[in-house]
Amino acid sequence: MGIFQRIFETAFPAFAQTHKLPQHVHVAAQAVKTCRTAALGGHVRRCPEGHVTAVWYNSCGHRACPQCGLRRIGQWLDAWQQLLLPTGHFHVIFTLPSELHELWRWNRTAMATLLFRCVKETLFTLLDDPKRLGARPGVLATLHTWSRTLALHPHVHCLVTGGGVRREGQWQAISTDYLLPVAVVRKLFQGKVLGGIERLWQSGQLVLPPVLDEDGLHQLLVTAAGQQWNVRLVKQYSHGRGVVKYLARYVRGGPIKAQRVRACDGQQVSLRTKLAGADVRLAVPEFLRRWSEHVPVPGFHMVRAWGLYAATQRQPLGQCRLQLVQENAGMALRPSPEATEEEAPWARCPICGQPMLITEAWARGGAPPPELLPEAA
DSSP states (O other): HHHHHHHHHHHHHHHHHHHHOOEEEEEEEHHHHHHHGGGOEEEEOOTTTTOOOEEEEEHHHOOOTTSSSHHHHHHHHHHHHSSSOOSSSSEEEEEOOOOHHHHHHOOHHHHHHHHHHHHHHHHHHHSSSSTOOOOOOOEEEEEEEOOOOOOEEEEEEEESSSEOOOSSOOOOEOSSSSSHHHHHHHHHHHHHHHHHHHHHHHOOOOOOOOOOHHHHHHHHHHHTTTTTEEEEOOBBSSSSSSHHHHHTTTSSOSSSSGGGGGOOEEEEEEEEEEEEEEEEEEEEEHHHHHHHHOOOOTOOSEEEEEEETSSSGHHHHHHHHHHHHHHHTTOOOOGGGGGGGOTTSSBBBTTTTTTTTEEEETTOOOOOOOOHHHHHH
16 A cells, blocks of 8 residues: 555545545545555456466546556547547647636536636637638547646646638638637636626526625626636647647546655655655645545546537548548558557566466455465565
């Protein structure tokens, strides 16, 4: 059991007693705590040539567990690498300002749904305009709610094709090296979000935090309207593989990878950052509070595909792909080595390379064969 799991085993019960948490957070914490332990049962894998015998405890499979989902992430990534059009792509990031964070905490599903809708409407309104692109692009969008320190930071990453399909069905490439004017995108996005929040309140779908009343909400929206919102449009990439690989890292596994948790002394948690020697230290309850804020609500899709990349648009997507391949011979995307599916640990014998065979299994709470316990330890 690693440091990350031990924090949940030793500290989460006390944290849960002093904090009112939704049921799905309790479920996620229990999954993380028991993942790949005897509590979930397990199985024995053996090399058919007798080289290796290994004991493996079952995974929890929860999408907030950093130990799970590597194979599913690989499958997701490989599928999208195959679907990406052989054209340039843009990386666009839409971020909610900090003034709206408390509303987010009290209305997670409503605010996340609104954020996705406003991002989609902003991109399609501007790109559908004949004075700009005049076509419908393909967009892959993922919601992230955290910063590197696990602080609340709701934002949507978008992978946008450098062109789109016109109403008559033909591909229209973007004629500039930038997607849209950032000031125009920012203004439209801001207006859509603030207007959407106002409509949620008027329709009774918005829960106000205890510190806000109706007048306070209106003042909050005025304050947010006066801020410069963070909308980032990155220069066009010649392909979309790098961005979709970046997005794949956050499809499953929660806001932090287990290897980023360097140490825990029972009082504080040390988190690795990108800057050498600049670890972030958080009190254990604060670490758990921040982690809990980012557990996905059951049934809510954190990844959306729109326009040409929507599941219902495979025929026009194929037509655009054919046109692009014909126009740009040799540009058709092929799966890179990084895009291939990652096998589960010990899927093959490390000595002969043959697939490992599952020969025994035991149920939750059970134990492996006694003769294998020393090896498992």
